[in-house]
Amino acid sequence: MLESVKKPSDIRHLDIRQLNALAQEIRDVIVERVSLNGGHLASNLGVIELTIALHYAFESPMDRIIWDVGHQSYAHKLLTGRYGEFYTLRKYGGISGFPRMNESEHDAFGTGHSSTSISASLGILAALRHKEKGHKVVAVIGDGAMTAGLAFEGLNHAGHLKKDLIVVLNDNDMSISSNVGALSAYLNKMMTGDLYTRFRKETKSILGGIPKFGESMVKMAKKAEGSIKGFLTPGALFEELGFKYIGPIDGHRIDFLIDVFRRMKAYDRPVLIHVVTKKGKGYSPAEKNPCLFHGIGPFDIETGIPKGISNVPTFSEVFGKTLTGLAMEDKRIIAITAAMTDGTGLETFARTFPDRFYDVGIAEQHAVTFAAGLASHGMRPVVAIYSTFLQRAYDELIHDVCLQNLSVVFAIDRAGIVGDDGPTHNGTFDLSYLRHIPNMVVMSPKDENELRHMLRTAIEHNGPSAIRYPRGRVLGITMDEEIKTIPIGLSEVMEEGDDLLIVAIGNMLYPALKASEILKSNGISATVLNARFVKPIDKELIGSLAKKIRLIITVEENSLQGGFGSAIIEYLSELDIDGLRIKRIGLPDSFIEQGPQSILRKRYGLDPDGIVSAALSLLRLKGIPR
Numbered sequence: 218m219l220e221s222v223k224k225p226s227d228i229r230h231l232d233i234r235q236l237n238a239l240a241q242e243i244r245d246v247i248v249e250r251v252s253l254n255g256g257h258l259a260s261n262l263g264v265i266e267l268t269i270a271l272h273y274a275f276e277s278p279m280d281r282i283i284w285d286v287g288h289q290s291y292a293h294k295l296l297t298g299r300y301g302e303f304y305t306l307r308k309y310g311g312i313s314g315f316p317r318m319n320e321s322e323h324d325a326f327g328t329g330h331s332s333t334s335i336s337a338s339l340g341i342l343a344a345l346r347h348k349e350k351g352h353k354v355v356a357v358i359g360d361g362a363m364t365a366g367l368a369f370e371g372l373n374h375a376g377h378l379k380k381d382l383i384v385v386l387n388d389n390d391m392s393i394s395s396n397v398g399a400l401s402a403y404l405n406k407m408m409t410g411d412l413y414t415r416f417r418k419e420t421k422s423i424l425g426g427i428p429k430f431g432e433s434m435v436k437m438a439k440k441a442e443g444s445i446k447g448f449l450t451p452g453a454l455f456e457e458l459g460f461k462y463i464g465p466i467d468g469h470r471i472d473f474l475i476d477v478f479r480r481m482k483a484y485d486r487p488v489l490i491h492v493v494t495k496k497g498k499g500y501s502p503a504e505k506n507p508c509l510f511h512g513i514g515p516f517d518i519e520t521g522i523p524k525g526i527s528n529v530p531t532f533s534e535v536f537g538k539t540l541t542g543l544a545m546e547d548k549r550i551i552a553i554t555a556a557m558t559d560g561t562g563l564e565t566f567a568r569t570f571p572d573r574f575y576d577v578g579i580a581e582q583h584a585v586t587f588a589a590g591l592a593s594h595g596m597r598p599v600v601a602i603y604s605t606f607l608q609r610a611y612d613e614l615i616h617d618v619c620l621q622n623l624s625v626v627f628a629i630d631r632a633g634i635v636g637d638d639g640p641t642h643n644g645t646f647d648l649s650y651l652r653h654i655p656n657m658v659v660m661s662p663k664d665e666n667e668l669r670h671m672l673r674t675a676i677e678h679n680g681p682s683a684i685r686y687p688r689g690r691v692l693g694i695t696m697d698e699e700i701k702t703i704p705i706g707l708s709e710v711m712e713e714g715d716d717l718l719i720v721a722i723g724n725m726l727y728p729a730l731k732a733s734e735i736l737k738s739n740g741i742s743a744t745v746l747n748a749r750f751v752k753p754i755d756k757e758l759i760g761s762l763a764k765k766i767r768l769i770i771t772v773e774e775n776s777l778q779g780g781f782g783s784a785i786i787e788y789l790s791e792l793d794i795d796g797l798r799i800k801r802i803g804l805p806d807s808f809i810e811q812g813p814q815s816i817l818r819k820r821y822g823l824d825p826d827g828i829v830s831a832a833l834s835l836l837r838l839k840g841i842p843r
Contacts, residue, residue, distance in 0.1 A: 218242055219300045225272035225323070228296065236273070236471050240265045243292050244499045246303065248518060254307050255514040255637060256314050257288040259497035259507040260359075263389050263468075267357075267492060268292035270474030271385075274482065275353060281325035281341050285334035285358040287315035287641075288512070289387070290324075297323035307637040309812030315641055325354075329641020330609065331579045332362040335371030335384060342380050353383060353482055360388045361556065364578035375487045376459020383481055384460065384489045387468065389496040389507075455489045464491025469498060508559060512638075529690045533630055535665045536686070537562030539672050539700070540599060540628075541569050549597040550676060553577065555584045561601035561630050581606050585613040585625070592623035597676050603631040604644025604685060615654055618681050622656045625682075626675040632661070632685035633724065633774035634804075634818060639811030644685070645804050648722075649779035651683050652752040658682040658705060659751040661723030665691035667703075667749070674702045687724045687774070689814065708755035714742030717832055718766040720759065722748045722781045725772040725802075725823060732828035741832065751781050756788055763789055768835050769799045774823055777803040800835045802828060 218239050222228060228239065243265050251258045269292070271282055277297065284290045294312065295303060299321065305311025316324035326337045338356035345352055362368055363386070375382045452462035461484060466473050474492065481488050496511075497503030502521025503510035515524045530538075544550040544566065552566045556579045567574040577584045581602065588598035607614070607629060618625045632644040651659045658678060662668040668686055675682040711726065712733050721729035726747045733743040744766060748754065763769060769789075771782035782801030789797060802822050809817060818824050822831060 219246065219295055222296055222300065223298050225277050225296050228269065229273055233472050236269055237266075240269055240471065241499070243269075243295055246295065246300075247291050248500050250303055250306055251291075251513070252516050252518045255512075256291070256307050257512050258500070259503040259510040260289040261291040262498045262500055262503055263494040263496040264289045264357075264387060265292045265498070266469045266471045267385070267387065267474060267494060268296065270471050270478060271355065271357070272296050273471075274475050274478035275355060278322040278325065280353040280355065281338070281345075282323075282355045282357065283326045283334045283338045283341070284316050284328055285356065285362050286331050287328035289357075289359070290314075290316050290328075293323070294321075297321055307639075307811055309810075309816055311811075313639055313811060314637070315639070327641075329638070330606070332358070332365035332368040334358045334362075335368055335375065335382075338384075339371055339375050339378070339380070339382055342382050343378070346380065353381070355383045355385060357385045357387055360386060361579055364556075364580050366580065366582060372455070372458050372460070379459060379486050381485050382487045383484075384487070386464070386489055386491045387494055388465065388491060389494045459487055461486060461488040462491065463488060465493045466491065468492035468494035527690060529693055530665075531562070531690055532665060532668065532686045532688070533560065533562035535562070535668055535691055536601070536628055536630070536672065537565055539669045540601075541566045543673060543676060543700070544570055544573065547597065547676065548573075549595065551575065551588075551591055551596050551598045553584050553588055553598055553600045555579060555581045555602060555606065557601070557603065557606075560603070561628070563601055581609040582613050585610040586617045588625045589613070589617040589621065589623050592618075592625045593621070597624060597626065599626040599628055599676070601628040601630060603642070604629045604633075604647045605631065605635075605642050607647065608650070611650065619654045619656045622680050624679055626672075627681075627683040628672070629683055629685040631688045633687050634809060634814050634823075635688050636814045636817070637811050640808035643809045645774075645776050645809055647683070647685050648751050648773065648775040648781050649783075652781075652784060653779070656680050657752060659685070660703075660749055661685045661751060662749070663721075663723065663726035663747050664694050666694055666696050669696070669700045670703050671749075673700045674705070677702055678705065685723065692727070703749065706750050706753040706755055708749050708758055709747040710744065710758075711747050712743060712745040714744045715766065716741045716768065717743040717835070718746065718762050718769045719743050719772065719828065719832070720746045720748050720769060720785060721772040722751060723774065725774055728818075728823065728825050729772050729828055731825035732832065735825060735829050736832055741836070743832070748781065751784060754784055754788060759785065759788065760792055763792065763794055763797060767794060767797045769797070770828065770831055770835060771799065771801045771803075772823070772828060773801075773803045774818070775803055776806070777801050778806055798835060798838060800831050802831050 219242055244262060247261050299312055302312050307314045313320060315329045316327055318324050318327050334356040338354045342354040455462045463477060466477055477490060496507040551573050552563050553575045554561050554563055555577055558564055558567055558576050584600055588600050591598040629647055632647055635642045651657055660671050662671050671684045675684055711730060719729045729745050733745050736743050744762060771785050773781040780803055782803055786799055804821055
């Protein structure tokens with residue numbers, strides 16, 4: 218049936234039997250495609266029936282459907298005319314794994330980070346009402362995303378405005394890892410005692426009046442009492458915020474969902490519809506291990522076993538193992554993550570030191586200020602966080618950590634080009650947004666061995682510090698037996714030459730060394746400097762080298778605007794060196810699209826050939842024919 222679905226209205230002539238068959242077809246297509254391309258599987262399998270019901274009851278693109286995070290939008294893409302392009306999902310030049318406004322008129326708002334849907338939807342609804350248009354706006358938010366303060370800020374404002382916003386709470390008890398926090402435990406507690414009797418009566422009064430499905434929904438509500446699906450307390454919470462609460466509803470019963478959505482379209486005040494789904498629904502390996510199949514590379518459909526498994530550890534794993542070892546020596550070390558225990562390599566630390574590990578849920582702002590509080594009283598918190606997600610806590614980073622010069626360590630994972638998840642997940646701005654903050658030390662290791670030394674350096678440093686490292690497998694170099702501290706701001710000469718100075722930071726050091734080999738074979742000798750520190754830079758050594766070698770290339774996997782190369786130019790401009798020429802290699806003033814890291818690095822000159830080309834260009838500018 219999917220071949221004939223060019224727009225959502227094409228499914229509205231189907232009966233329930235056909236809609237269920239369509240759901241199975243969508244499930245098969247998603248499993249097949251993700252098994253080849255990789256992607257977010259479990260979250261997408263859990264919302265297929267919900268997506269069909271939304272597009273059946275509402276009239277996209279006139280009615281707007283906003284997907285929180287967006288990692289559950291594959292069925293939405295298939296129902297909105299992108300079946301023919303679905304084989305390009307997450308590929309270079311293909312369709313995104315997230316909603317993109319420039320990709321389809323049915324993608325009403327671009328997403329990729331958590332907890333934005335309610336605020337964005339309320340803004341869209343307000344705009345429509347200012348234009349005197351009566352279309353509906355639906356925010357679909359997962360229960361994990363409700364841990365972020367932004368979601369509650371949106372709920373609070375929506376309840377105050379009393380506009381007819383529809384919020385669908387997709388409750389599968391999962392974000393990426395299992396949900397954490399007091400809310401779920403509190404809801405369980407509140408389901409006991411005297412409130413329970415009242416709950417039974419309110420359940421029947423709210424759901425029992427819906428023809429055909431009311432009685433079944435009452436039974437569903439009773440089954441859901443023991444978790445975040447608990448009925449009375451969530452209802453009371455959202456009602457107090459100004460929302461009409463409906464649910465919980467079986468999120469895999471298309472007939473139930475369509476009936477409720479149609480009824481709520483006519484409602485003239487904010488409404489929250491609570492649906493219960495199963496992450497990984499319909500594919501056994503994903504149901505059994507939704508964390509693994511949340512975001513997964515290519516895998517074998519029959520077994521669910523990932524393909525191309527490597528024994529080479531990732532930078533995340535080296536970080537986690539090193540931090541665990543250091544924590545055995547230093548009882549001040551505390552590890553903090555924001556719903557990314559596995560992704561940041563902290564699972565071993567969490568098992569080894571459960572009382573010194575905190576997963577705060579999707580709450581990056583809280584994670585940073587929580588760390589500041591720990592540091593203010595003598596602990597050494599290490600906040601392990603993806604570069605793109607640290608952006609969400611920028612004010613806390615400046616005001617609560619750096620202004621007070623507190624010893625918080627930021628272990629910034631997935632820095633630079635991340636790959637197939639595209640611009641919402643690339644970590645291309647951290648050097649720029651960190652280096653200008655007073656008191657902050659910023660460093661980036663050339664390899665996994667240097668990462669270990671930098672981690673000890675950061676923990677022993679009195680003041681805030683950040684270590685940024687890339688996504689992917691390590692280089693496999695020999696590890697030093699002893700983990701030592703590096704003097705703050707000290708760089709390292711890797712190769713010596715007279716014609717050119719190449720100053721590289723982080724994972725760009727080895728491409729720079731390879732480029733120097735190629736240049737040497739062409740009679741050009743280059744000094745290659747491993748900068749190690751973005752702030753403070755090694756002014757003494759860089760200044761002395763610049764006075765001798767007046768052709769300089771800087772290389773960084775970060776935005777050129779305000780990045781590492783900018784720091785070098787700012788310093789050298791103070792020295793007033795005659796004949797100095799500098800060329801910066803980095804990422805342009807644009808958002809980097811999805812694609813394999815190797816292809817994107819080559820495109821932007823962040824490989825040996827790109828560095829060689831820049832060197833030859835600089836030499837020609839200087840009047841040296843090459």
